[in-house]
Amino acid sequence: MTLEDLGYNRELENYRKEQKLDSFGIGRVILEHKDRYTVKTVSNEFNSELIGNLRFTATNKNELPSVGDWVAISEYDEDKALIHAVLRRKSVLERKAVGKLGQTQIIATNIDFGLIVQSVNRDYNINRLERYLAICNASRIDPIIILSKVDLINPKELNSILVQVNNRIKNVPVIPMSNQTHLGIEEIKSKLIKGQTYCLLGSSGVGKSTLINTLTGIDLMNTGKISESIDRGKHVTSHRELIVLENGILIDNPGMREVGITDVSDGLEMTFDDIFNLAQDCKFSDCTHTIEKGCAILNAIEKEELNSDSYANFIKMEKEKNYFESNAQERRKKDKDLGKMIKGIQKQRRNNKY
Numbered sequence: 001m002t003l004e005d006l007g008y009n010r011e012l013e014n015y016r017k018e019q020k021l022d023s024f025g026i027g028r029v030i031l032e033h034k035d036r037y038t039v040k041t042v043s044n045e046f047n048s049e050l051i052g053n054l055r056f057t058a059t060n061k062n063e064l065p066s067v068g069d070w071v072a073i074s075e076y077d078e079d080k081a082l083i084h085a086v087l088r089r090k091s092v093l094e095r096k097a098v099g100k101l102g103q104t105q106i107i108a109t110n111i112d113f114g115l116i117v118q119s120v121n122r123d124y125n126i127n128r129l130e131r132y133l134a135i136c137n138a139s140r141i142d143p144i145i146i147l148s149k150v151d152l153i154n155p156k157e158l159n160s161i162l163v164q165v166n167n168r169i170k171n172v173p174v175i176p177m178s179n180q181t182h183l184g185i186e187e188i189k190s191k192l193i194k195g196q197t198y199c200l201l202g203s204s205g206v207g208k209s210t211l212i213n214t215l216t217g218i219d220l221m222n223t224g225k226i227s228e229s230i231d232r233g234k235h236v237t238s239h240r241e242l243i244v245l246e247n248g249i250l251i252d253n254p255g256m257r258e259v260g261i262t263d264v265s266d267g268l269e270m271t272f273d274d275i276f277n278l279a280q281d282c283k284f285s286d287c288t289h290t291i292e293k294g295c296a297i298l299n300a301i302e303k304e305e306l307n308s309d310s311y312a313n314f315i316k317m318e319k320e321k322n323y324f325e326s327n328a329q330e331r332r333k334k335d336k337d338l339g340k341m342i343k344g345i346q347k348q349r350r351n352n353k354y
Contacts, residue, residue, distance in 0.1 A: 001042055007110060007197050007249055012070055015088045024072035024084055029065045030242035037065055039073055039081060046081035048073060067242055067251055068109035068197065091139045093199055096324055108199045108251045114141045117202035119149040120161055126168055127313045130271055132201050134317060138267025144173045144191060148207040151178040168310050179210040192248035199251040212243060212252055272314045
C-alpha cells in the first residue's frame with residue numbers, strides 16, 4: 001500500500017512542506033472516538049491523541065481531526081502516536097448539528113464522491129434525496145444515488161420510482177441495487193477509482209454496512225437482521241470509519257435521522273438549477289416567487305414545466321438555510337462579545353497587578 005492508495009496527492013505534499021510539517025510522519029484518520037483517533041499510515045495503524053497545543057488552540061470542534069483528515073504525527077510507541085497538525089482539507093461534508101443553533105457537524109472530510117443510499121421500500125423519500133444532493137453539491141462532492149433493496153419490490157414499482165427520480169433529479173447517476181441478488185454491485189464497483197474517497201450517506205438500516213461487506217467480499221461490518229414489523233434493517237453502525245478497498249476508499253457513517261441544512265447557497269443553486277435559471281426571467285428583480293404576476297417560476301409550475309413538489313422542497317430548505325445563517329451570525333456575535341469581555345478582564349487584572 002502507498003500513501004496515494006489512501007488518497008494522498010501532490011497538493012497535500014506541497015501544503016505539508018509549506019507548513020514545515022515534512023519532519024513528521026503522515027497518516028489519515030480512519031476512526032474517531034471522542035478524543036482518540038486511529039490513524040492509518042502505509043505501514044501501521046496508530047492509536048493517536050492530540051498534542052496539548054492543538055487541542056487548546058482550537059476555537060471549535062470542527063478544527064479538530066475528523067474521519068478522512070490527513071494529519072502530521074510522531075510515533076512514541078509501537079502503535080501509539082501524537083497528532084501535531086491537521087492538513088488542509090480538500091472538502092468538508094457537513095450538516096447542521098442536531099440540537100445546536102447555528103452550529104455544524106462534520107460528517108467526513110476530503111471526500112470525492114457521496115454515495116447516497118436509500119432503500120426503495122419504507123425509507124424511500126425523494127425530498128430527502130434532494131437534501132443529500134444539496135449538502136454534496138455545497139462541498140463540490142460528486143453525488144451517486146444508490147437505490148437499495150430493490151428485491152423487496154416488483155419491477156413495476158421500481159420503474160415508477162426511477163421515473164420519479166429521473167424527472168426530479170438530473171445529471172446524477174442512479175443505480176438500483178440489491179445486496180441479496182447482487183443486482184447493481186458490478187456497476188457500483190465500476191464507479192470506484194483507486195485513491196478516490198467515497199462517503200456512504202443515508203438513514204439507518206438502508207444496507208450501507210451490508211454493501212461494504214459485499215464490496216470487500218468479507219464480513220467486515222456488523223449488520224442487523226431485517227425487522228419483520230418495520231420491514232427494514234436495524235441501526236448497527238455507531239461511528240464513522242474509513243475502509244481502504246483495492247479500488248477506492250469508503251467512509252461508513254451512522255444512519256442520519258436528520259439532514260439539517262447549513263449555509264449551502266451554492267449547493268441549493270446546483271441542486272435546483274432549473275429554479276434558479278427560471279428566476280432570471282421573472283418580471284421583477286425582487287420577486288418572492290409566491291404571488292407576483294410575471295413570476296417565471298409560478299408560470300412554469302402552472303404549465304407543469306416545473307415540479308411543484310420539488311419547488312416546495314426547495315422553499316423549505318431555503319428557509320432552513322436562512323434560519324441557520326441568522327443563528328450562526330448571532331452565535332458569532334456572542335462569541336466575539338465574550339472574547340472582548342475576557343480580554344477586558346485580563347487587561348484589568350494586569351493593571352491591578354502593577
